[in-house]
Amino acid sequence: MNILDWPSELPLFDVVDLWLSGSTSSSGVGLDGREQILWRENRVWRGALSLPALRGSQPMRLRALAAQLRGRFGRFRIPICNRFTPRLQTTEADFLAKIGISATDIANGYSPWSDGTLFTDGTGWALPTSAEPVIAFAAPSGARIIHMENYIGRHIEVGAYFSINDFLYRVVENVDGAVSFDPPLREAVIAGSTVNVSAPMFVCRLVSDDGMRVPEHHVRITPSVGIEVVEAFDR
Structure with a gap:
């Protein structure tokens, strides 16, 4: 079954509670009161999502999506809000302003040296771009560090999200584009x-198979709908 995209007619989630769910094991507490806990990398993303109140035909559209999913059989693609990290939201000029580039430099298309001088051709340093990061070096499955090029990659904040081929990751450290993640x-x-x-x-x-139930309210607004999801690996 194809991966279904989140319908553009529906609002984005107003609450996205994502966590990495795994399991540890233990043989129990010993005679000395100590416990040895064993861990292995078996974590998957789980999420509790909440939609704002649905209006007009939106409840019908969500019911149609639920029917297409056929319970847990289907997969769907959702956008994740990535706040408090450099990213393109509207225009290139807006992006540059948000990262601290002056209006003069944005208008000129370059930045001068700190003392205001320019290169011999009359221009200055190239401005950063909002281009999405690219991987600098190949990395195998299971890697925990990748090297990102471009301004956004070198400045992505700890705790921010990124995705590659719709697999989701969260940054735990960033050293000038050498990004550690989980x-x-x-x-x-x-x-x-x-x-x-x-x-x-x-x-x-x-x-669950009944995880996208949309109540039928004979009023103009349907209350908030909660949806619980788990990471899908098949592509």
């Missing part, structure tokens, strides 16, 4: 692959 890479990536920071995407499926 969970580890779900699949190998090649140099030049695009990293989606401005609008990360996440492919998931419902936690």
